Amino acid sequence: MPDKKIVCKDCGKEFIFSEGEQEFYKEKGFENEPVRCPDCRRKRKQERNNNRGFRR
Structure with missing residues (x-):
C-alpha cells in the first residue's frame, strides 16, 4: 500500500496519508x-474540546 497524497478540505494543502497511517x-x-491535514485535524479537535465548556 503506497503513501497517498490528499488535499486538505479546510486549508487546501497537500498532505501524505502514509502507509502506516493507512494500516492504522x-x-x-x-x-x-x-479529508483534513494533521494541522487542521488538531485545530478542529481543539475547537470541539473548547466548545464543550462548563455546563452546570
Missing part, C-alpha cells in the same frame, strides 16, 4: 480516508 485506519475499522 484499517485496523481501527475506519472506512474513510482523512
Whole structure:
C-alpha cells in the first residue's frame, strides 16, 4: 500500500496519508480516508474540546 497524497478540505494543502497511517485506519475499522491535514485535524479537535465548556 503506497503513501497517498490528499488535499486538505479546510486549508487546501497537500498532505501524505502514509502507509502506516493507512494500516492504522484499517485496523481501527475506519472506512474513510482523512479529508483534513494533521494541522487542521488538531485545530478542529481543539475547537470541539473548547466548545464543550462548563455546563452546570
